[in-house]
Amino acid sequence: MKNGWYILNYHNISWEENIYLRGIGGSFPPDIFESHIEYLSKHGNIVSIKDGFKKYISSDIKEPLISIWFDDGFRAVRKYALPIIEDNNATAAISICSRFLLKKELFWRLKLSYISQIDSLRFLRGKLRKFGYKTSTNVNSFVLDNFSDEVLKAIDEVYNDFSNQYLRDDAFRIFDDVAGIKILQDHGWTIANHSAAHYPISEDSYFDHFTEEYEECEKVIKHYFNMDSKFWVLPFDRTSKRAKKLISHFNKINLKKRDIVLLEDKVNKYPELIENVLFRIVPPNVDGRQLINHLNKINYYEGGKLE
Amino acid sequence: MKPIDLPGQEVNLPETDNHNIVIVTGTDLRHKRFAYRLQQEFGNLVVAWFEIDNTLISTNNQESQSDNLIKRVLSYYKSENAFNFRKNGIIHSLRIIFSLTIKKLNERRILSQYAKYAQNNETKLFEKEINRLKKYSILNPIKIDQKKINSSEFIEKIEKINPYFFITLGGQLYGKSLLNKIRGVALNQHAGHSPNLKGAFTIEWALYQRKINFISNTIHITTTGADAGPILRRSNPCIFPTDNIHTIFARSVALGTELMIEVVKEIISNKTVIVFKQPKNFGMTFLYKEFSPSIKQSIVRDFKSNWLSRELERLRTF
Numbered sequence: 219m220k221n222g223w224y225i226l227n228y229h230n231i232s233w234e235e236n237i238y239l240r241g242i243g244g245s246f247p248p249d250i251f252e253s254h255i256e257y258l259s260k261h262g263n264i265v266s267i268k269d270g271f272k273k274y275i276s277s278d279i280k281e282p283l284i285s286i287w288f289d290d291g292f293r294a295v296r297k298y299a300l301p302i303i304e305d306n307n308a309t310a311a312i313s314i315c316s317r318f319l320l321k322k323e324l325f326w327r328l329k330l331s332y333i334s335q336i337d338s339l340r341f342l343r344g345k346l347r348k349f350g351y352k353t354s355t356n357v358n359s360f361v362l363d364n365f366s367d368e369v370l371k372a373i374d375e376v377y378n379d380f381s382n383q384y385l386r387d388d389a390f391r392i393f394d395d396v397a398g399i400k401i402l403q404d405h406g407w408t409i410a411n412h413s414a415a416h417y418p419i420s421e422d423s424y425f426d427h428f429t430e431e432y433e434e435c436e437k438v439i440k441h442y443f444n445m446d447s448k449f450w451v452l453p454f455d456r457t458s459k460r461a462k463k464l465i466s467h468f469n470k471i472n473l474k475k476r477d478i479v480l481l482e483d484k485v486n487k488y489p490e491l492i493e494n495v496l497f498r499i500v501p502p503n504v505d506g507r508q509l510i511n512h513l514n515k516i517n518y519y520e521g522g523k524l525e
Numbered sequence: 526m527k528p529i530d531l532p533g534q535e536v537n538l539p540e541t542d543n544h545n546i547v548i549v550t551g552t553d554l555r556h557k558r559f560a561y562r563l564q565q566e567f568g569n570l571v572v573a574w575f576e577i578d579n580t581l582i583s584t585n586n587q588e589s590q591s592d593n594l595i596k597r598v599l600s601y602y603k604s605e606n607a608f609n610f611r612k613n614g615i616i617h618s619l620r621i622i623f624s625l626t627i628k629k630l631n632e633r634r635i636l637s638q639y640a641k642y643a644q645n646n647e648t649k650l651f652e653k654e655i656n657r658l659k660k661y662s663i664l665n666p667i668k669i670d671q672k673k674i675n676s677s678e679f680i681e682k683i684e685k686i687n688p689y690f691f692i693t694l695g696g697q698l699y700g701k702s703l704l705n706k707i708r709g710v711a712l713n714q715h716a717g718h719s720p721n722l723k724g725a726f727t728i729e730w731a732l733y734q735r736k737i738n739f740i741s742n743t744i745h746i747t748t749t750g751a752d753a754g755p756i757l758r759r760s761n762p763c764i765f766p767t768d769n770i771h772t773i774f775a776r777s778v779a780l781g782t783e784l785m786i787e788v789v790k791e792i793i794s795n796k797t798v799i800v801f802k803q804p805k806n807f808g809m810t811f812l813y814k815e816f817s818p819s820i821k822q823s824i825v826r827d828f829k830s831n832w833l834s835r836e837l838e839r840l841r842t843f
Contacts, residue, residue, distance in 0.1 A: 233780040235763035236526045237738070243841045247763045247776055249650045297783075301657065334843045335738065336529065357843050381529070384799060388527050503766050 219261050219282040219513050222485035223274045226258075227287050227498040230392075232294035238389055241331030248298040250505060257506030258284050259306050261513075266309040267408040267449075271477075271496075274486050286310040287479075287498055289412055289451060291319055293394040296402055304405070312402055313412035313451040313479075316438035318393040323415050326370055328389065329377040330361065338380045345372040362454065365423040396442045403443055410449040410479065411435045418459075420452045425461040429471055448476055449496070455481035469494065484519040491521045526760040531720075531801035536755070538796045539689075539709055546789070547688040548574045549674075550666075551695035554647040555778040558655055559694045559714070559785075565661035566786050573686055576666035577674065577696050601625070635818040646771035650779070675700040683707075690789060693747060694778070701749055711747035712788060714781040716774060718759065719743040720803040723752035724811035728774045732824045737836055740764065740773060742781030744788050746800065751810050755800035757791075758784040766834035770824055 230245040239245055246254075258264055262282030265273075270285045272278075286303060288295045291314040303310050317323040333342055339357060349369055351360050361369055378386075394402075403409055414434040417424050432450050439447050450468070461467075468478050477494045484497035497519055501509055527533065548563055548571060550556035556576070564571050602608060607621045673679050674696060680703050683691070689709035693699070704711050717727025718741035731739035741761050748754035762776040792798060827833075 230763075232763055233776055233783055234526075234760050236760045237529075238526075240738075240761060240840055241843065243837070245763045247765055248654070248779075250765055252653060305657075335840070339843055384533065385527060385529055505767070 219510065220485060220487075220518070221279050221281055222487040222518060223270045223279055223283045223285065224262070224485055224513060224516075225267075225270070225285045225287050225479075225496060225498040226254075226501050227289060227481060228295075228299070228501065229289050230292040230294055231288075231299040232292070233298075234294065236392075237335035238328040238332050238392060241334040242327055246501075248302070251299060252302050253506035254501060254509050255286075255302055255306055255506075257510050261510050264303075264306050264308040266406065267311045275489050277489060279487060287313070287410075287451075289313045290325065290416065291315060291394050291399065291412070292392060293398060294392075296394055296398050300402065300405065309406040309408070311408035311410055311449070312399065313410040313449075314394075314399060314435070314439070315412045315414060315416050315453075316435040317415045318390075319396060319399065320438065321390045321393075321395070324386070324389055325393075325416055326373055327416070328392070329373050330358065332389075333373070333376050333380065336380060338376055341379070342372060342376045345376065362418055362421070362456070363423065363459075365418050365421070370417075400443065403445075408449070409439060409443055409445065409447060410451050411439060411447040412451045413453055414438075416453040418454050418456075420455055420461060420464050421459045422461050425464070425467075428461075428464075428467065446474055449479050450476055451479040452481065457482055465495070482519075483516050485516055487518040488520070491519060526758060527799065528756055528759045528801045531756065531803070533799040533801050535797055536800045538792060538798065540796055541689055541709065544570055544689045544709070544793050545572045545686070546570050546690040546692060547572065547683065547686055549577065549669075549691070549693040549696055550574070551577050552579075553644070553695075554651045554655060555775055556694055558651050558658065558779065559782045560666065561655060561658035561662055562782050562786060563692065563789075564663055565658055567789065568661075569663065571664060572688065574664045574666045575669045577671045578668045579671055601629070632818045635821065639821060642769075643771040643774070646769065647775050650772060650775045671697055675703055679703070680706060690792075691747070692785065692789070694781075698749060698751060699747055704747060704749070710792065712757070712785065713745055713747040713752070713754070714778070714785050715743045715745060715752040716777045716781060717741065717743060717752060719745060719752045719756060720808040722811070723808060725813040726811060726816040727752075728777055729770060729816060729820070729824060730809075730811055732770060732773070732827070733820055735827065735832065735836070737761075737764070737840065740777060742777045742784060744781065744784045745803075753803055753810075755802050757788045757798065757800055759801075760784060764833070764837065766837055768833060769828060770821075 228246060230239060231248055231251045232245055233247060235245045262284045264284050267285050270283050273283060288310060291312060295312060318325055333339055343351060343353060346360065349364055399409060411432055413419055413431040417427060417431060419425060419428045419431050436447060439445060472494065477496050479496045479498060481500060482497050483499045486497055499516060502512055546567055548560050550560050560574050602622060602625060605621065605625055607618055607625060610618050613621065683703060684706045687708055691707045691711040693713045717723060718731060718739040722730050722739055728740055741759055743756055744758040745756045746754040760780060762780040764773055
């Protein structure tokens with residue numbers, strides 16, 4: 219592996235992948251995650267976000283540094299990933315969405331997964347037609363490309379029609395709560411802002427809500443964890459769909475000198491090339507050995523437009 | 526997760542200040558993980574751990590086991606008309622006996638290889654975690670012969686302990702006399718999707734039927750029927766595209782262990798729980814002997830043709 223700072227982005231680490239998650243993917247079983255950590259520790263130095271960031275900013279990276287970053291605030295991360303990471307004398311980062319944390323709103327993609335797994339997509343397709351949906355189109359992509367409050371409402375309607383209250387309440391068990399995230403904070407983990415409800419706010423379809431979504435989550439982080447977050451993590455971050463004004467808008471409102479965290483397979487090495495931006499790598503569905511092969515092929519960010 | 530396809534009803538469990546737990550497991554690594562996790566979570570509440578050890582056979586039993594084997598072999602040949610010398614002629618009968626013997630030995634080889642691969646995969650999945658969990662163990666397992674589970678001797682032992690929870694993974698069916706001695710509730714972990722798939726090898730049957738959503742683990746109240754009691758939790762394991770039959774099974778059991786912990790915690794804090802009754806005369810209950818080598822070979826063929834990774838991809842493309 220090249221010398222640089224590799225930030226690996228995971229979501230859920232769990233023995234469970236129920237119908238709320240099966241349609242999304244992105245979960246790793248604990249034994250596979252442990253295999254990743256085992257191989258990563260043999261090929262580089264697993265460091266906290268704080269330490270990795272410090273070395274990155276001061277251009278002081280003389281070996282492959284690896285940090286682990288979890289998105290969305292899944293409860294199972296604390297249960298299964300925390301002991302594995304601690305066994306390697308490291309800490310990680312977790313990006314939280316405030317409305318999932320406080321059980322105010324379930325992640326809309328989980329509702330979509332649920333709908334897809336119980337043969338209710340046909341009802342959703344019917345509702346999406348008025349927004350231009352055609353049967354030949356992939357529902358997932360269509361929803362992201364045409365995201366709006368009305369589309370969200372259509373998903374909610376179908377989800378509510380085909381679930382009941384105790385199931386909807388039970389679904390929140392997938393996400394960690396304030397007490398759980400505080401435990402991670404006490405263990406030295408970095409808490410990051412992943413916006414209030416994981417809408418595609420970096421894309422044109424919902425970009426107008428960028429600031430309010432992050433600020434809502436920021437208030438919750440301040441209130442419950444007594445801190446200002448250092449990192450704003452983009453939900454989804456489909457590289458080709460980033461709003462043109464994303465980085466400039468972020469820099470304009472970034473009074474607290476935060477970093478925006480993207481999802482693009484790049485190694486962080488040259489802070490002078492781009493200010494206040496970090497890149498993260500998505501591990502593919504492979505074991506530890508193959509993960510190293512994958513990371514060996516990833517290049518540095520060497521300049522160029524992000525939007 | 527709670528099942529979405531069955532009606533729920535509230536059930537009140539007995540109030541108590543003493544939530545002591547008895548565990549009954551087999552001897553494989555997945556069973557040890559189960560027992561260690563329960564001890565990790567519930568500490569001194571776990572007061573006994575019985576391990577069903579099929580190698581525990583008394584001399585009398587050994588003799589009667591070999592008698593039984595001879596009887597079974599003779600009966601098998603008889604059922605295939607191998608001894609019908611008058612009809613087949615001696616040479617042909619000998620040919621039949623020979624080919625039946627080869628067939629049976631081959632079936633045994635396949636099943637014994639199957640068990641060996643299962644063990645190897647379990648070791649790969651669980652060994653490191655079990656080494657971490659061992660420090661939470663507060664009890665040594667008490668070995669017990671499977672045939673003695675419903676004996677008056679064992680029932681007396683349980684009566685003396687007077688557990689609130691009787692928690693099982695593996696083993697045979699538990700009789701009414703034993704279950705009636707449990708103060709609170711008997712819970713079983715079934716590696717399968719009740720009520721649709723009950724009994725033995727239900728993960729394999731889900732794979733054979735190519736129904737990924739029936740690869741599940743069910744936590745239910747133990748009744749005298751196989752995996753048929755009211756359900757408290759049922760969910761699906763995290764399946765990896767490069768998984769095989771054995772890793773999928775092991776992951777299902779690991780998931781079930783976590784669901785069991787969730788249920789026990791819920792019952793300890795709240796005696797009113799929602800249970801989901803299984804409809805009678807619904808689904809299938811599979812016997813051990815029904816999982817023949819040819820079924821196993823069909824599943825293996827599917828895996829060799831990358832069915833699993835394609836199916837997982839299909840479920841995520843909508």
